[in-house]
Amino acid sequence: MINSDGMNAEGKLLYEGKAKRVFASGKPHILRVEFKNSLTAFNALKKGSFENKGHINRDIASLLFQELNKEGIASHWISNAGDVDMIVHEVKIIPLEVVVRNTLAGSTAKKLGIAEGNVLAKPLVEFYYKDDALADPFVSDDQILMMGIATETEIQELKLLAQKINQTLKRIFAVAEIDLIDFKVEFGKDHQGRILLADEITPDCCRLWDMKTQEKLDKDRFRRDLGNIKESYEEVLRRLKGKLS
Ligand SMILES: Nc1ncnc2c1ncn2[C@@H]1O[C@H](COP(=O)(O)OP(=O)(O)O)[C@@H](O)[C@H]1O
Ligand SMILES: [Mg+2]
Known part of the structure; x- marks a missing residue:
């Protein structure tokens, strides 16, 4: 901490x-x-x-x-x-990895036996307890309350923020012809108690698929030994810069 x-x-x-x-x-x-x-x-x-x-x-x-x-x-x-x-x-990080999924991939697809690439009717928000020693386990809302990590109101606020962030990121990446499959964010409280989006949003913690080719442009290239990791991260930055400036 x-x-x-x-x-x-x-x-x-x-x-x-x-x-x-x-x-x-x-x-x-x-x-x-x-x-x-x-x-x-x-x-x-x-x-x-x-x-x-x-x-x-x-x-x-x-x-x-x-x-x-x-x-x-x-x-x-x-x-x-x-x-x-x-x-x-500076914030005091709320020890939750807040994950939003638009399309199923990764651990949730595997856990539920659903094929990767299944587009969800509604974005899914999930919480994982940020603790390396426990390998960041999935936690339910009630488990979050039980552990005193966040209050009921804060849980609802985090879900709402996560959905709002997703809407904006989805739109930005779509302009760059990238499909935002899922991502992880962290939040924290500043010295006035205000909840701020913190940490990072990068290809390390997002799944980004090229809209046309479905090619992966994120850390899955490293996880799955797909090669061209650097080139893919550069491509994401190049496209965002081209569209946002
Ligand atoms: N604004 C912030 N104030 C305090 N801590 C932060 C802030 N933003 C991110 N952090 C924390 O700083 C650390 C960033 O380093 P990182 O290499 O991502 O760590 P980790 O290996 O724990 O994921 C994380 O623990 C993250 O939660
Ligand atoms: Mg980190």
Whole structure:
């Protein structure tokens, strides 16, 4: 858990995760997040990296956070710094991975015995308990309440926010001729108790399929050894930049 005590010496490393490093900014309630070149899957059992990944993911995440802000979705993003850094509002992360699915793929498709690629009539929101030691297990609303992770009102707020984020992301990616299959987001509370969208939205935590060819443009290329990982991440950024600027 990150705890900067409000203010820490600029540049102090507060947390190193699988894809990012979090530093104190020297300013109260503000952090600097560095996007690393490393890449992990299956709860870090599989490890890799590629050149320029940090830069690509920082740029994709910042573009998406800015577009979401335009739609009234508050996020931790404040500004970009250098090539791989993002200046953000510090939050206390709510330990839930909030997943939205438009098309079934991955663990839920497998668990329910439904073929990957099944388009859902209504987007599905799921919660997973963010805990590496437990391998991020699925949790029900009642389990979230039982563990005191969020209140009933907060659960409903998270679901509503997730649906709203999905609508906006779906639209943005569609313009870039990409199908948003599913994604994972994290939320946190700032020092005033406001819920903000935090962490990252990148091909590491989204499934993105080319609309025409159905080709995967996301971390599944790494999980499933499909090759061209770097090229796919670059392609996502290139298309978003081309359409959003
Ligand atoms: N605005 C923020 N304030 C505090 N912590 C954050 C913020 N945004 C993201 N985080 C946390 O910082 C860490 C980012 O590093 P990452 O490499 O993604 O970690 P992990 O390996 O735990 O997924 C995560 O634990 C994430 O929840
Ligand atoms: Mg992470």
